[in-house]
Amino acid sequence: MTARPGPFNLITDVGGLKVGSAHDAGAMTGVTVIRPDARSVAAVAVAGGGPGTRETDALAPDTLVDAIDALVFSGGSVYGLAAADGVVAALGAAGQGFALVPNSAVPRSPVVPAAILYDLANAGNKAWGEAPPYRALGMAALKNVSPQFALGRAGAGYGARAGTAPGGLGSASIATDDGIVVGALAAVNAFGAVTMPGTDVYWAWPYEQIHEFGGKRPPAGFTLDLDDWGAAKANPATHGQPVAGRTNTTLACVATNVALTPAEAQRVAKMAMSGMSRAIRPVFAPFDGDVVFCLSTAQIDRPDQRPFTIARLGELAASCLARAIARGAHEAAR
Numbered sequence: 001m002t003a004r005p006g007p008f009n010l011i012t013d014v015g016g017l018k019v020g021s022a023h024d025a026g027a028m029t030g031v032t033v034i035r036p037d038a039r040s041v042a043a044v045a046v047a048g049g050g051p052g053t054r055e056t057d058a059l060a061p062d063t064l065v066d067a068i069d070a071l072v073f074s075g076g077s078v079y080g081l082a083a084a085d086g087v088v089a090a091l092g093a094a095g096q097g098f099a100l101v102p103n104s105a106v107p108r109s110p111v112v113p114a115a116i117l118y119d120l121a122n123a124g125n126k127a128w129g130e131a132p133p134y135r136a137l138g139m140a141a142l143k144n145v146s147p148q149f150a151l152g153r154a155g156a157g158y159g160a161r162a163g164t165a166p167g168g169l170g171s172a173s174i175a176t177d178d179g180i181v182v183g184a185l186a187a188v189n190a191f192g193a194v195t196m197p198g199t200d201v202y203w204a205w206p207y208e209q210i211h212e213f214g215g216k217r218p219p220a221g222f223t224l225d226l227d228d229w230g231a232a233k234a235n236p237a238t239h240g241q242p243v244a245g246r247t248n249t250t251l252a253c254v255a256t257n258v259a260l261t262p263a264e265a266q267r268v269a270k271m272a273m274s275g276m277s278r279a280i281r282p283v284f285a286p287f288d289g290d291v292v293f294c295l296s297t298a299q300i301d302r303p304d305q306r307p308f309t310i311a312r313l314g315e316l317a318a319s320c321l322a323r324a325i326a327r328g329a330h331e332a333a334r
Helices: 077-093 134-143 262-279 306-333
Strands: 017-024 029-036 041-046 071-074 114-116 168-176 181-188 251-258 291-300
Touching: 017 134, 029 077, 029 134, 029 181, 029 291, 041 262, 071 077, 071 134, 071 251, 077 114, 077 134, 168 306, 181 306, 251 262, 251 306, 262 291, 262 306
Parallel strands: 071 114, 251 291
Antiparallel strands: 017 029, 029 071, 041 291, 168 181, 181 251
């Protein structure tokens, strides 16, 4: 059995997904929207010590709502959560969303989870007073959804930093010869480093496909000092202390075309978290808000060997996420 990247090597190789981004160059921030063609089962796993999220409680396997209408990633810290307001307003105006008892006189309720990263301390102009740009950016990103989208300095990754290096928006996909497709998208704004200390080699290098982030490999004889974090935003090896320590968080979504229950999607999201560990060091720090969502577009069903299929999906998702993180940083630095 073999696996290879999909045609776009993007999360949108998972059928039934589109992605759109918008940014504010002056404020150095942006928004990315993941939009399924049909309401999709979703789950979330949170591992960072400083998360900022919206509607994630609704994704628990025992809650009423078992599908979402869109997913929003934004810069702007708490201000960025308003990006989902724009998306909800636009979808609701179009008559989309959840209705417990459909009634033409009662607006539907779009279910739009969101997560934010902290880019408030970058060089952008944040003097927006009582009118932060995020609601409008959310609407603009939704209008921009497409099967193809920009990587690097784009969308929610527009003002991001990956350790002390540029951060950005990354994506990757993998397709197996028995019909499974898995993709990942990440807005990389990590406290930790995405490259090995003293090198330009990405920690995710063992998972790289077709030189998607430069093809660099560790130098011969490389030895890791376990207390050296390299190009992280602070490094104990150089007696560094965090400066503006909350300027962090990696937001991620993994997706598959395989039909999943909410509980199965949550297991895949938890397994996919290890992709962050493969690509960032350190990760899940007290000042990171790292989060992974999982979406299922349910285009194929795999009832056979179910626990084994979930294990396959989780591992493919973790590997894709590691690649997406490295790709986001690599494209931002180009």
